[in-house]
Amino acid sequence: MNQLNKILVLNAGSSTLKYKLFNATNANKTLALAPMISGMVEIGEVSKVTHKSHGENPKKMELPDANLNDHRSALSLVIDLLCDPGFGGLASKSEINAIGHRVVHGAERFKNATLITKDLMAALEASIPLAPLHNPANILGIEVATELLGDACPQVAVFDTAYHSTMPASAYLYGLPYHLYKDHGVRRYGFHGTSHSFVAKKAAKHLGKPLEECNFITCHLGNGASITAIKNGKSIDTSMGLTPLEGLVMGTRSGDIDPAIPTFLNKQTGMSYAEIDSMLNKKSGLLGLSGDADIRNLQDRFRAGDKHADLTLEVFAHRVRKYIGAYLIQLSPRLDGIIFTGGIGENSWILRNKILKDLEHVGIVVDKSKNEVDLTSQIMSVESSKSQVPLLVVQTDEEKSIAEQTFQVVQG
Known part of the structure; x- marks a missing residue:
């Protein structure tokens, strides 16, 4: 990647789409991330958009009735807002260099953030029984982003469960027949890993x-x-x-x-x-x-x-x-x-x-x-x-x- 980058973070829920655009600089191998735009779309018959810019002169926009019935229309509007001359920070969507997706469940296979490929998408589909309320929306967010931004824009899955992959078996196994773990993956996985990891790093630095x-x-x-x-x-x-x-x-x-x-x-x-x-x-x-x-x-x-x-x-x-x-x-x-x-x-x-x-x-x-x-x-x-x-x-x-x-x- 070049030194100056635009990274879009997406968190697709079943009825929401949260987003945040960062400007990334990597001078002297020190990464700095400055938030540019953030917002949330509430998807459905009663839809709402909250969109705000960051920086010296922050602005806020609310669309109380945006008529957004699916993730495609929601993300399409988000991209338009990111490129809006008054409320966006991009000249065109081609400036987005990478997209990071929050994915709730990575099962045992994914222990780190991973570049999204066809094989990864197949693995996410296979993990749906472990997170039926979350992973389908995460998958849909990835599919819509690919449709709107194309394969040239790399996308990365960041898993809520990945940080907890270091738990020992004594902590993650339940007192159930062992074959349920081996055959169906029934075990403790843990969530909020991105947040737990982030604040631990901040606290260590503070101390x-x-x-x-x-x-x-x-x-x-x-x-x-x-x-x-x-x-x-x-x-x-x-x-x-x-x-x-x-x-x-x-x-x-x-x-x-x-x-x-x-x-x-x-x-x-x-x-x-x-x-x-x-x-x-x-x-x-x-x-x-x-x-x-x-x-x-x-x-x-x-x-x-x-x-x-x-x-x-x-x-x-x-x-x-x-x-x-x-x-x-x-x-x-x-x-x-x-x-x-x-x-x-x-x-x-x-x-x-x-x-x-x-x-x-x-x-x-x-x-x-x-x-x-x-x-x-x-x-x-x-x-x-x-x-x-x-x-x-x-x-x-x-x-x-x-x-x-x-x-x-x-x-x-």
């Missing part, structure tokens, strides 16, 4: 230590949430499993439950397994407990004295504390930091306080005066001077991480 010498617990807390144990810079365990449903209580996902509950509900209520699956993924978590999946609304209710909102936040915090405790043991004898990131992790000091309370006996002490402020920089420390463990709030940037990996793969 002035080589990443390969750092042990971290990274808490990616958002509508989807997961926790990872990182030892010597590598993932050794994580809370999400075969699918993103396992682990923490999330916005609409239940997280860990007794495996017998679906069978119990099927027998006692007559719910079908498809209905139970939908409930666990879309109607549980914060939404199921409180009627609201938005943590901001729950915090407003908590401040107003709503005891049920307080209970919901306590359930969320309890599950996070439970995983932190488990990973403390796995990372013995040294923990170099606990990292909070994601929409909730970065912005909810109320939940950080609940998660970090009464942990003095394991050397973890939060400074509430430092913690109870908004994140105004890429990283801030919130531990007390009495704490033996750094407590960091780190702003994640999954799109930037995808752009970095795309650059490295295409450059070869």
Whole structure:
């Protein structure tokens, strides 16, 4: 690749298309990525576009009713906006040198970001049973990008699961008949790997230590949430499993439950397994407990004295504390930091306080005066001077991480 490049990052969901365009410079073998344009398209009968430029004179555009019914029309509009004289940064789409795609599931085969080929596409199709809600949309995003930009523009798949490929078998195997793993790939894969990896690197740099010498617990807390144990810079365990449903209580996902509950509900209520699956993924978590999946609304209710909102936040915090405790043991004898990131992790000091309370006996002490402020920089420390463990709030940037990996793969 040349020194000056335009890298487009795409995250295609079932009903959304998120995008971010970066200007990449590689002077003296030091990669710098400057965001130029970002936005999101909500696809469907009621479609909406939010598009904004970055830099010295940022601009924002919203199209409340764009009439975009599929990914092709959505990406076609995105390319037009990127080339718009007033709101874009490109003279033509031919300036896009590479595209990085977020792909949720890479199964066991893909342990690094990979150039997209026909063989890779076939492997993604084969992985659909492992991620039926995510991989089809990711595949469609790649196909549409190829159709609109042609084969001359290299594309790279960056997998959510890749970072967790370093987990040992003792962490990723379930207590199920072994042939289910061998024949069907039933195991823990983990997700949010791009975010966990990104914030771990930022924290290591902040602490002035080589990443390969750092042990971290990274808490990616958002509508989807997961926790990872990182030892010597590598993932050794994580809370999400075969699918993103396992682990923490999330916005609409239940997280860990007794495996017998679906069978119990099927027998006692007559719910079908498809209905139970939908409930666990879309109607549980914060939404199921409180009627609201938005943590901001729950915090407003908590401040107003709503005891049920307080209970919901306590359930969320309890599950996070439970995983932190488990990973403390796995990372013995040294923990170099606990990292909070994601929409909730970065912005909810109320939940950080609940998660970090009464942990003095394991050397973890939060400074509430430092913690109870908004994140105004890429990283801030919130531990007390009495704490033996750094407590960091780190702003994640999954799109930037995808752009970095795309650059490295295409450059070869």
